[in-house]
Amino acid sequence: MKRIISILIENESGALSRVVGLFAQRGYNIDTLTVAPTDDDTLSRLTLTTQGDDHMAEQIVKQLHKLIDTIKVVDLTQGAYIERELMLVKIKATESEIRRELKSCVEIFRGHIIDVTPATYTVQLAGDSEKLDAFIEAVREMGIMEVVRSGVSGIARGDKFLRV
Amino acid sequence: MELLSGGEILIRALKDAGIKHVWGYPGGAALHIYDALYRQEDVQHLLVRHEQAAVHAADGYSRSTGEVGTALVTSGPGATNAITGIATAYMDSIPMVVISGQVPLTKIGQDAFQETDMVGVSRPIVKHSFLVTRAEDIAETIAKAYYIAATGRPGPVVVDIPKDVTDPSYQIPYEYPAEVKMRSYQPSDKGHRGQIRRAVRTLIGAKRPVLYTGGGVVLDNASEHLIALAKKLNYPVTNTLMGLGGYPGTDPQYLGMLGMHGTYEANTAMHHADVIFAIGARFDDRVTNDLEKFCPHATIIHIDVDPTSVSKNIEAHIPIVGTCNSVLPEMLSLIDQSETTPDSDAIAEWWQQIDQWRADKGIYTASRYEESSGNCIKPQDVIKMLYKVTEGKAIVTSDVGQHQMFAAQYYLFDKPRTWINSGGLGTMGFGLPAAMGCKLAFPDCDVACVSGEGSIQMNIQELSTCSQHNLPVKIINLNNAALGMVRQWQDMNYSSRYSESVYEESLPDFIRLAEAYGHVGMKITHIDQLEEKMREAFAMKDRVVFLDIDVDRSEHVYPMQMPGGSMRDLWLNKTERT
DSSP: OEEEEEEEEEEOTTTHHHHHHHHHHHTTOEEEEEEEEETTEEEEEEEEEEEOHHHHHHHHHHHHSSSTTTEEEGGGGGEEEEEEEEEEEEEEEOHHHHHHHHHHHHHHHHHEEEEESSSSEEEEEOHHHHHHHHHHEEEEHHHHEEEEEEOOEEEEEETTTOOO | OOOOEHHHHHHHHHTTTTOEEEEEEOOOOOHHHHHHHOSSSSSSSEEEHHHHHHHHHHHHHHHHSSOOOEEEEOOHHHHHHHHHHHHHHHHHTTTTEEEEEEGGGGGGOOOTTTOHHHHHHHGOOOOOOEOOOGGGHHHHHHHHHHHHHHHSSSSSEEEEEGGGOOTTEEEEEOOOSSSOEEETTOOOOOOOHHHHHHHHHHTTTSSSSSEOOOOOHTTTOOOHHHHHEEEEEEEEEEEEETTTTTSOTSTTTEEEEEEEEEEOHHHHHHHOSSSEEEOOOOOOHHHSSGGGGGGGTTTEEEEESGGGHHHHHSOOOEESSOOHHHHHHHHHHHHOOOOOOOOOHHHHHHHHHHHHHHHHHHTTTOOSSSOOOBBBBOOOOOOOOOOOHHHSSSEEEOOSHHHOOOOHSSOOOOSSSSOOOOSOOEEEEEEEEHHHHHHHHHHSSSSEEEEEEEEGGTTTTHHHHHHTTTOOOEEEEEEOOOOOOHHHHHHHTTOOTTTTTTOTTTOOOOHHHHHTTTTEEEEEESSHHHHHHHHHHHTTSSSSEEEEEEEOTTTOOEEEEOOOOOOOOOSSSSSBOO
């Protein structure tokens, strides 16, 4: 099962490599990883997605917590949560029919065309991972030149929050 | 305020951290630090012959005293040579700080001479690591390093210091932090009260209990509490390889070591137990055998300071995260207050059963191997003689292999911190440098390194260190002219094809080798010489004595768990199994 794990960690050199190294060392996979400083720039927030049963997820959370730099860890998939991912897609768009079809597809998915050349459209799309997957399938036949995905960012629904 | 350079600050901070001894080896990137060491007398440095030995010696010092060991090495090869020592300490949760010199900040990343990314290379085998980038940060980093190494589940911490950070021309005021506070690291020692109550109820209700205790009891100095608990309940105790000495080896309630080479009675009792109380032990694969078949009837209570060790290999029914030193006294007082008491009939019956197992197949109720005779000296008998000659009071270090298991089985450790071995990593070459660390800490105590002709050669150069720093350890070399444990496995699993496990005629003359280093060498080839020569060796209090003892080359370590079996599935000798 897919797990979304959020980590609050000291924004120090080496901290990220310890997280990534832990996954390699213990034989866990990282499907996506996003990391950036928070409003407090001494702290970084990581969101990490992986696959695993309850036992493995528990071990991952405990192992992450054991890292000295780690302040808080939570498996978001244990409760209600929101996930978002940003995607940029460059699509070959030379024929006018394709350009029209692509525009309507982008509207349906509530994306934006953020760059246009005579031969290409670049589309920006945000949403959960399944939505981005669906968009890729929808436009695959049109000729995808490049896909860039940010990886998942996640946050708990409601009153729960992760803060020092 | 006094102004100090980075190198001077480092040494002053070590002093203020309470460090009296540093094991190490100098080199380019560490020279500012070594110059600062030279100009003071508070911190004594012990020069070794190889950086791996520096770390093992600091490790032996730590294991025997409970204090944090310290090693100092230079960058590049100095740092990488230290890696095996650090990994050894990491696997056995030994508190230690390893300080490595690094190329100057301006050269980092340029493939400079003797540059290695020490923080990167050591990352998977340290509790934590620091790269210090300013002289202003040295004192605080050292304080943090010792705090992290010693608290929670202990472990090695690396502090990597670029050469320009210790530059003597840059001087700043020195101040050692009064206390260490880290928002991201707050180890807790108290166990959950509700869980502790549940554990006590389950423990009192047990009919076939076993206390299975590990290195955590030793590391946490919780031996007295364990003894009090076991005595109060009259329950049997078994120790892991790392836990030996945590419960007295000569006590009637002691079942011996458990696991791969554990006793029949300990492994069989575990298998049939209805309650297993794991205290500071981590269900290592060398204990459990096949996880699927592990102790099918048991409710598991588990105390460990490290949450990741709980329910990692074996699901704990009652997990308690906390230190042995805090949880055991709490349990004791709850047992005192409890209205129920253990079912004494059931416990008596359990003891009857265990005594039967002991009488049938135990290694302490009868000799389960052929006796030594003439030139055929049994390695087990050497360990028994060592026990007799040292009256069971020596600190015994070991290397890794058959000799290690014989020492673990036949030297009955009554006190914690007297059995010093590399249990988790299984590092050959550990024994001699670890013995140096123990001897430095306990100069008046007999320190014996039980080794083999394979292991001892992995750090034999330290015989020179023993001369320089006057560390008169005794080496008990069980010489069977082969990698005994490898050969045992080749006998059992590879139709005795001895692939690269025999030395043939290549072994050195250990007597002359010891003498070349200025020590005493003694050869023992006949069982009748054993006691006299060993007594002679231990009578030479101020000399290193290398006892090279020819032992039976065909001997195997038994009992031995059968692969893929449960705990009680054992080979008892070459032909008999359970």
